[in-house]
Amino acid sequence: MILISYFARYREQLNLGGEKLPLTTTLKSIDDVRQLLIARGGVWAEVFGESNLMCALNQELCHPDQAIEDFDEIAFFPPVTGG
Numbered sequence: 523m524i525l526i527s528y529f530a531r532y533r534e535q536l537n538l539g540g541e542k543l544p545l546t547t548t549l550k551s552i553d554d555v556r557q558l559l560i561a562r563g564g565v566w567a568e569v570f571g572e573s574n575l576m577c578a579l580n581q582e583l584c585h586p587d588q589a590i591e592d593f594d595e596i597a598f599f600p601p602v603t604g605g
């Protein structure tokens with residue numbers, strides 16, 4: 523089982539703060555999870571199809587090709603800007 527959290531604008535667009543998904547043999551990386559979410563279509567495809575989407579694994583920023591394991595926590599959030 524993996525825990526997925528959605529933050530900021532993504533949480534609002536999806537109307538969901540997070541969910542748990544079973545870790546299957548086809549889910550080997552964060553990008554695999556992202557592709558699964560895109561396949562849901564609609565707003566999911568819109569949010570997770572963004573090229574500048576940011577992600578974290580177990581509360582550390584990472585790249586989408588990062589490998590995942592059972593009980594990992596994955597977070598998706600839009601890029602942030604500072605001022």
